[in-house]
Amino acid sequence: MADDWLPRIPVGDAFESGVDWLTENLAPVFDWVEKVLDSGVSALVWLLLAPPTLVTIAAMAGLGWWLRGWRFGLISLVMLVLIDSMGQWEAAMSSLALVLAASLVTGVIAFPLGVLTARNDTFSTIVRPILDFMQTMPAFVYLIPAVMLFSIGVVPGIVATIIFAMPPGVRLTELGIRQVNPEMVEAGDAFGAPPRQVLSRVQIPLAMPSIMAGVNQVIMLALSMVVIAGMVGAGGLGGVVYEGITRLNIASGFEGGLAVVILAIYLDRVTAGLGARSAVARAEKAAQHA
Amino acid sequence: MPEIRAEGVSKIFSRKPGQVARLIFTGASAEDIRAAGATPAVLDATFDVQPGEIFVIMGLSGSGKSTLLRMLNGLCTPTSGRVHVSGEEITSLGAKKLRNLRQRAVSMVFQNFALFPHRSVVENAAYALEARGVPKAERLAKAREFLGLVGLTDWADRLPGELSGGMRQRVGLARALAAETGILLMDEAFSALDPLIRRDMQDQLLSLQRSLDKTIVFITHDLAEAMRIGDRIAVMREGRIVQIGTPQEILTDPADDYVARFVRDVDRSAVLTAQAIMLPPGEALTLDKETTVSARAPLAELLVPAAQSPVPLAVVGDGGELLGVIPRETLLNALAGCQTGQEREVSLG
Ligand SMILES: Nc1ncnc2c1ncn2[C@@H]1O[C@H](COP(=O)(O)OP(=O)(O)OP(=O)(O)O)[C@@H](O)[C@H]1O
Numbered sequence: 051m052a053d054d055w056l057p058r059i060p061v062g063d064a065f066e067s068g069v070d071w072l073t074e075n076l077a078p079v080f081d082w083v084e085k086v087l088d089s090g091v092s093a094l095v096w097l098l099l100a101p102p103t104l105v106t107i108a109a110m111a112g113l114g115w116w117l118r119g120w121r122f123g124l125i126s127l128v129m130l131v132l133i134d135s136m137g138q139w140e141a142a143m144s145s146l147a148l149v150l151a152a153s154l155v156t157g158v159i160a161f162p163l164g165v166l167t168a169r170n171d172t173f174s175t176i177v178r179p180i181l182d183f184m185q186t187m188p189a190f191v192y193l194i195p196a197v198m199l200f201s202i203g204v205v206p207g208i209v210a211t212i213i214f215a216m217p218p219g220v221r222l223t224e225l226g227i228r229q230v231n232p233e234m235v236e237a238g239d240a241f242g243a244p245p246r247q248v249l250s251r252v253q254i255p256l257a258m259p260s261i262m263a264g265v266n267q268v269i270m271l272a273l274s275m276v277v278i279a280g281m282v283g284a285g286g287l288g289g290v291v292y293e294g295i296t297r298l299n300i301a302s303g304f305e306g307g308l309a310v311v312i313l314a315i316y317l318d319r320v321t322a323g324l325g326a327r328s329a330v331a332r333a334e335k336a337a338q339h340a
Numbered sequence: 341m342p343e344i345r346a347e348g349v350s351k352i353f354s355r356k357p358g359q360v361a362r363l364i365f366t367g368a369s370a371e372d373i374r375a376a377g378a379t380p381a382v383l384d385a386t387f388d389v390q391p392g393e394i395f396v397i398m399g400l401s402g403s404g405k406s407t408l409l410r411m412l413n414g415l416c417t418p419t420s421g422r423v424h425v426s427g428e429e430i431t432s433l434g435a436k437k438l439r440n441l442r443q444r445a446v447s448m449v450f451q452n453f454a455l456f457p458h459r460s461v462v463e464n465a466a467y468a469l470e471a472r473g474v475p476k477a478e479r480l481a482k483a484r485e486f487l488g489l490v491g492l493t494d495w496a497d498r499l500p501g502e503l504s505g506g507m508r509q510r511v512g513l514a515r516a517l518a519a520e521t522g523i524l525l526m527d528e529a530f531s532a533l534d535p536l537i538r539r540d541m542q543d544q545l546l547s548l549q550r551s552l553d554k555t556i557v558f559i560t561h562d563l564a565e566a567m568r569i570g571d572r573i574a575v576m577r578e579g580r581i582v583q584i585g586t587p588q589e590i591l592t593d594p595a596d597d598y599v600a601r602f603v604r605d606v607d608r609s610a611v612l613t614a615q616a617i618m619l620p621p622g623e624a625l626t627l628d629k630e631t632t633v634s635a636r637a638p639l640a641e642l643l644v645p646a647a648q649s650p651v652p653l654a655v656v657g658d659g660g661e662l663l664g665v666i667p668r669e670t671l672l673n674a675l676a677g678c679q680t681g682q683e684r685e686v687s688l689g
């Protein structure tokens with residue numbers, strides 16, 4: 051409780067009227083964003099659910115095999131079949147579609163932001179507290195205005211997810227680029243390479259392990275947020291879990307939760323496998339064997 | 341015309357902008373600058389480097405060598421003074437022209453190689469050409485050619501991480517040579533290598549230089565290395581160049597105690613040549629009894645002839661003409677670091 055002598059500053063009210071203003075004045079923009087995201091997710095869901103379930107499972111297990119070896123391929127196969135046999139396949143694929151769509155948009159925004167923050171100290175100082183804010187504000191809080199700006203459905207969930215998952219994407223991109231050995235950058239400069247070329251051919255490839263760690267983080271955060279988004283009608287596994295909680299249905303709640311865990315393990319290992327395929331990671335491996 | 345000319349070049353590092361200009365403007369001394377919390381990395385450096393010359397900058401760690409070198413290709417902008425490279429005043433060049441100059445006139449070899457770990461050896465060697473936009477097939481072909489020159493043909497498709505230190509630096513050298521620039525800047529290029537490999541690299545550089553005829557600025561903190569490869573040496577101390585001279589001049593005539601202490605442990609017999617210590621021929625000598633030695637022979641090669649010859653050695657030029665004589669006493673004195681030919685001449689005259 052605030053002390054009596056302290057005037058009550060209506061921060062929350064100000065925020066609320068800000069959201070109101072946005073709803074009234076930028077409605078067309080939000081409508082457009084909503085349409086794009088909605089159709090994107092629908093297309094992804096269709097892509098994942100159109101083929102026979104076993105074909106999709108085989109494809110996903112095959113990806114796991116290719117990236118991490120037969121052992122992980124086999125484990126993925128068993129885990130994904132389990133999701134299907136629990137009757138959660140459709141919910142899982144719609145969650146996966148949400149995760150992929152949200153992560154894609156997050157990446158498209160976070161990567162250039164990360165590059166900019168790495169190259170401009172002032173920009174970095176401005177962006178840092180904003181990222182802190184985005185990351186530490188309880189995720190639920192994004193859901194409320196998101197629902198007001200967009201109608202109930204998958205879109206507010208995606209938008210909240212994007213905000214929530216953005217910070218590590220920006221940070222790890224910035225960190226990766228800043229951590230590149232200055233001698234490498236200097237070598238580029240010394241041979242007269244233009245800064246853009248040094249960025250694209252030296253700094254970004256060398257920052258790849260860190261950037262891929264960012265991708266991994268973004269996807270994992272997106273998955274955790276997608277479950278929360280189930281509460282605002284985003285459906286998927288989040289919806290299943292939410293229903294289980296509200297109806298005190300332990301069995302279906304647990305099945306939904308287990309499917310989330312399986313997706314998380316799968317996505318985590320697959321993105322880690324992608325990271326291990328970057329040129330730098332391969333070079334490091336080759337150096338160890340030399 | 342010199343290929344590189346530095347005129348009163350200074351570089352002061354300071355965290356407070358504006359402070360540096362004031363320090364320079366008021367002509368502050370190195371002590372004043374340090375007291376003000378700034379670092380005088382290079383102070384008032386002036387020198388020329390002639391085309392085809394190997395110019396060595398030598399000094400202890402922190403004496404400002406790297407900073408000075410980096411000002412020669414604009415990686416670092418002088419606080420005051422001017423730098424001319426290949427006839428251009430680079431301190432006034434814009435970013436684009438500076439890049440252009442680096443692409444066509446100045447290339448660099450780094451102490452820790454600075455190879456790109458994610459690219460194959462040949463792609464590394466082709467980097468300078470890539471930076472200036474040479475098409476892929478052409479630049480890779482040229483890179484292979486220069487890898488051959490440094491003896492790494494078979495390693496072209498490996499990654500740098502698979503190579504030994506000496507091989508990596510030869511890739512670094514190939515990358516700089518493939519740029520085919522007239523000027524090569526080498527910052528402690530061999531310092532990270534084992535002594536034996538370092539020696540190989542020095543030999544390789546010298547033999548390449550005979551055919552390529554580059555203008556090389558080479559940094560080292562190792563005097564023996566400086567003496568071995570340098571046509572001239574600039575000795576730096578706390579940001580200032582305290583002496584510039586040929587290896588022999590530095591050895592026989594150190595400018596101050598600091599340089600003298602530096603050169604004390606040098607193997608004089610390898611650096612000094614017959615020409616540097618010989619006395620004037622004096623009375624008519626006939627060249628029939630004397631053992632003759634080349635003017636360019638290092639003293640180490642004079643020991644056996646001197647031991648066997650009852651009379652002073654006769655020093656002859658490339659055409660066989662008599663240039664001077666070396667009595668045993670002169671040879672021994674020179675090796676002991678006492679008086680040399682020129683000094684004795686002065687003290688006698
Ligand atoms: N970017 C920089 N900012 C601040 N100070 C610097 C910077 N670069 C160099 N210095 C300082 O300038 C001085 C000279 O450094 P420099 O690297 O030129 O020395 P060096 O002779 O090359 O030494 P070393 O043998 O260790 O490479 C040192 O005191 C160093 O700390």
Ligand SMILES: [Mg+2]
Pocket residue numbers: 405406407527528
């Ligand atoms: Mg240095």
